[in-house]
Amino acid sequence: MVEPKILVFGSINIDEFFDVPHIVFSGETITSAKYTQKAGGKGANQSVAIAKAGARVWHVGKIGHDGIWIKQYMENQLVNVDHIIISKEQPTGRAIIQLSQETRDNAIILLPGTNYLLNEIEAQEVLAQGFGKGDWSVFQNEIGLIGGKILKLCKNLGLTTVLNAAPISENITKTFSFDLVDYLIVNKLEATQLYRQIFTINVTSELSSSELLDALSNAFPQLIGIIITLGSDGLVAWFGPEKRVYTLPAFKTTLCDTTGAGDAFTGYFVASLARNQLKNEKNSGLISVDTESSILLTAEQFLNSLKEAIVAAGLAVSKHDYPYKPHILKIPSQFDLSLPCPPKFLEKKIL
Template identity: 85%
Template sequence: MVASKILVFGSINIDEFFYVPHIVISGETITSTKYTQKAGGKGANQSVAIAKAGAKVWHVGKIGRDGIWIKEYMESQLVNVEHIIISEEQPTGRAFIQLSQSTRDNAIILLPGTNYLLNEIEAQKVLTQGFGKGDWSVFQNEIGHIGGEILKLCKNHGLTTVLNAAPISEDITKIFSFDLVDYLIINKLEATELYRQVLAINVTTELSPTELLDALSNAFSQLIGIIITLGNDGLVAWFRPEKRVYTLPAFKTTLYDTTGAGDAFTGYFVASLSRNQLKNEQNNEFISTDTKSFILPTVDQFLDSLKEAIVAAGLSVSKYGAMESIPYLKEVQEKLESF
């Protein structure tokens, strides 16, 4: 059997980092002690993470001529970039990132740029070039409303779908048809906002991660798996075939920069599942015909994928940057032994 292919439809950004004493507040002016520019964008970060995790990944997106160097860097990391389109109309998307030196967290302002120029015709053309059943598609919420339309195309072509619903928006349930999503990855803040939208109520009390997990698993009956990441507190996850809840701690490392940690997690989780899919396909372990995906992981494989992803995320925060901080598979496997 041939290894499954992974398509990432996502953003490509030029990340501009400002190193500040603390995140700026309204009306305040502060001085940045350092400035750097790096390759980023949630989609591009996840493509690089998937490639570093050893899987075959194609990135689909748009850049301006000012972003050609990012395309070249992604290619050097073994991401297939043949479907990255260069636009003459707009500059590449931007992310303006404040890195707090006191708390080590960040605040980000996004400028969509070329990320919102990808269209349905271009996506359909990509899908007809050898992608179908057994392959994967990965989405975030940084390419505008077209993301939801492309997700529908992917499901129609038989691809397994993964949605990292970030950054969360007030209309995300209108952008994406969640009944077409197989795996959902979100953090607690995003899960709370999604809960509010789905139940059409204001959340006046803080809900626990397991309460959010229970509500979302009931609301989206087609989902195979839901993962809610909790930063330093690890994660909770739901695996529908076994109706099982997992709780895992974070992989503890020295914290320098949280930028891209969620992307490292998503990329490694998808790459790990796709590797297991190949093993199960070789063993003819197909899932039932009444589901919209084709091959399920076992309980142990789902758990192993979570562990691999959480170690990758932990290692990524011990370095500065987004793409550059994502570890390679060998590093992750070495640390897995002690997790």
């Protein structure tokens, strides 16, 4: 059996971090204690996380000449960058990130830049190079309206589709055909905004995460899985083929910086699912009979993938430089999510 290939159609940004006393108020001027520049973008972050989790990943996107160093960096992290296009039209996308010293939370301003220049013909050319049934495609909402068109191309070729509907937009249900999505990953705020779009209801009272999960699973019954991440409160998830609901606490670590935690979660989750798919193709006795999808996952494998991803996200918030260190986390097959400190993880250096 051939190891699944994972295509990430996503943003590449130059992230500019400002350490500030608190997130700036309207009309306020504050002084940043520190300035840092890093490679970023939800798409690029997820590609790197997938590579760190040991899966084969190809990134598809655009950068300007000012972002060539990011392409080189991603290649060093074992991401295939053959389909990253350098554009002369615009600069690389930017993310201006405020890091609050008071709460360790963040606020982000995005400049799309070259991220909105990817077109359908370029995507078709990539997909024609040996990608098809058994492979995976991952999307976020940072490459403009073209994202939905590319998702449809992937689904037509039999790729499993994963949508991290972030950042949420007012027309995301028009940009992406949710009936073509296999896995949906959102945080609670995004889930609430998605609920409003689907049901055209102005929610006056806060819905619980369980209520949101129930509503989304009823609205999109064709989905294999729905995950609503809850930050320090963990997550709730629904596995469609066996109609199971899971609630997991967060993996507790020392909070350092929440930037990129969701991308680490998505990357490790997808990589784990792809590994399980390969195992199932080698052992047909593990195939779930409740789904006609080529994903071939069981509820237990879905749950284990959630656990692996939630550990990765916990480690991500504990390090300023995650996921920028070149290593693959080896997640133990058994662990106690209630542990006050993470267990010892093996780190395999990538040479």
